Amino acid sequence: MTLAAACSRSILCTKRNIWSLRKTTSLLFSTDSTTLAEQEKPPSNKKKKNHKKPFLADHLTWEEKLADVVTPLWRLSYDEQLELKQTHQEKVLSQLCGYLAADFQSQPISPVAGKLSFPVLPILPSPVQDGYRNKSTFSVNRGVDGNPKTVGFYVGTGRGRNMVCINGDHLLNMPEKHKLVARSYQDFIRLSPLEPCLLFHTGGHWREITVRTNTQGHTMAIVYFHPQTLTPEEVDVHKADLVDYFTRGPGSVCQLDSLFFQESRMTRCSHEESPYQLLHGQPHIHEEVLGFKFRISADAFFQVNQAAAEVLYSKVRDFCVPNTEEGGGQAKVGGTLLDVCCGTGAIGITISPRVDRIVGIELIEQAVEDARHNAALNNLLNCEFIAGKAEVMLPGLMSQLSSVVGGLTAVVNPARAGLHYRVVRALRNQPSIRRLVYVSCKPDGEAMRNFRELCCAPDLQKKLTGEAFSPTLAVPVDMFPHTSHCELVLLFER
Numbered sequence: 001m002t003l004a005a006a007c008s009r010s011i012l013c014t015k016r017n018i019w020s021l022r023k024t025t026s027l028l029f030s031t032d033s034t035t036l037a038e039q040e041k042p043p044s045n046k047k048k049k050n051h052k053k054p055f056l057a058d059h060l061t062w063e064e065k066l067a068d069v070v071t072p073l074w075r076l077s078y079d080e081q082l083e084l085k086q087t088h089q090e091k092v093l094s095q096l097c098g099y100l101a102a103d104f105q106s107q108p109i110s111p112v113a114g115k116l117s118f119p120v121l122p123i124l125p126s127p128v129q130d131g132y133r134n135k136s137t138f139s140v141n142r143g144v145d146g147n148p149k150t151v152g153f154y155v156g157t158g159r160g161r162n163m164v165c166i167n168g169d170h171l172l173n174m175p176e177k178h179k180l181v182a183r184s185y186q187d188f189i190r191l192s193p194l195e196p197c198l199l200f201h202t203g204g205h206w207r208e209i210t211v212r213t214n215t216q217g218h219t220m221a222i223v224y225f226h227p228q229t230l231t232p233e234e235v236d237v238h239k240a241d242l243v244d245y246f247t248r249g250p251g252s253v254c255q256l257d258s259l260f261f262q263e264s265r266m267t268r269c270s271h272e273e274s275p276y277q278l279l280h281g282q283p284h285i286h287e288e289v290l291g292f293k294f295r296i297s298a299d300a301f302f303q304v305n306q307a308a309a310e311v312l313y314s315k316v317r318d319f320c321v322p323n324t325e326e327g328g329g330q331a332k333v334g335g336t337l338l339d340v341c342c343g344t345g346a347i348g349i350t351i352s353p354r355v356d357r358i359v360g361i362e363l364i365e366q367a368v369e370d371a372r373h374n375a376a377l378n379n380l381l382n383c384e385f386i387a388g389k390a391e392v393m394l395p396g397l398m399s400q401l402s403s404v405v406g407g408l409t410a411v412v413n414p415a416r417a418g419l420h421y422r423v424v425r426a427l428r429n430q431p432s433i434r435r436l437v438y439v440s441c442k443p444d445g446e447a448m449r450n451f452r453e454l455c456c457a458p459d460l461q462k463k464l465t466g467e468a469f470s471p472t473l474a475v476p477v478d479m480f481p482h483t484s485h486c487e488l489v490l491l492f493e494r
């Protein structure tokens, strides 16, 4: 039996017999950020007084410790996971209601949960629970055996001096193809004469690898590399070795459709800061969602779970353009939909047949190019996409949109950092927007500040002069089984 199989088996055998549901709830829903890249967030530091941090529990194997960090709900049945997430989302939303009641009465901030003043629909499950990720980023660092050329995910922290890199073969959310590419990359860098780049402190070159796959099984790999003092000619030699390994050598077992290489001296660089260099194969990966085709570039965001993305986008569509026909028809309702933080255009494009016009705004240029291409790919003539920071572009755009015929609806889907206050101000102060749908993967973080600014009493000091919105309906959608996260779709009206 392989190590990976043994680990998975030992984990599955102990599944559900270590923590009770209640204990898990208390640990899982206040997170810190001790891990890097795409890793899911570990259990809280804040409430640790009475609980030992799971990944420091010595009786656990390294694989179990990693599973506790990346997929902290893995010991629970899927129904139990959904129940936990529903309870947590309701708690966050009651907290919002408590804040709004206090804000409106100009009382000091009350962290006490209020009574829910609008319906929260039951969480929509992910149609796929295991191996669902279409994108994984694996780090390079010292493994349990001390080998610094180990490809996987971190357990522990640099500051705590207890950080090790563990391969993720046993993680329930990881598809086989991602594991294979990570293993092959580890073999490649172990053969390479170059050192790995460990947290930027001590030089070295080989950094993380991102693997993207689609439902057809196509695979894109992106290798991140720190050039340090190497000349471009010297870097070329190692790029050629990498291509050779993955196309003709042992790595060809991965059957990569695309191999990208990014030379970067920072944790994250956009394509504009340091280009994604196509070393082999196709420049894009493609995906289909709700019958629409999407081209996705190396630098562009796409939801990590294709099947759950269909559930999410279908619900977002219902919230943005509610069915007025009996029997839930998909008739055109008209008007303009403003898609803020639109990525490759997924939300706008899936709603476009039902409205007159889509206007999307997105920061990442490659994603905007994809969005424009995707509109054409799907023969849609009513979509336009603007490149730039929403906080810079939106205020000017608002004056052009103030007199649109048929009404204006906004959908916003920012990253965890939430919306810039200028974006919230522009949306709130635009009277034609009567309906605003906020899609958040972290409603208890910065998004909570956005919700409050959308709904508080008019505030001249903050230049929030428009009529207040109210939350009227919410539904959680589980995009990330086995983790403590989910997406929340929240409708605001006025």
Ligand SMILES: C[S@@+](CC[C@H](N)C(=O)[O-])C[C@H]1O[C@@H](n2cnc3c(N)ncnc32)[C@H](O)[C@@H]1O
Pocket: 301, 302, 303, 340, 341, 342, 343, 344, 345, 346, 347, 361, 362, 363, 364, 367, 388, 389, 390, 391, 413, 414, 415, 420
């Ligand atoms: C969670 S993703 C959502 C993308 C898209 N709505 C989808 O469903 O695929 C958030 C997007 O916001 C973009 N973004 C981040 N900061 C931004 C900003 N200041 N202005 C505009 N877009 C931004 C990111 O590049 C990313 O594509």
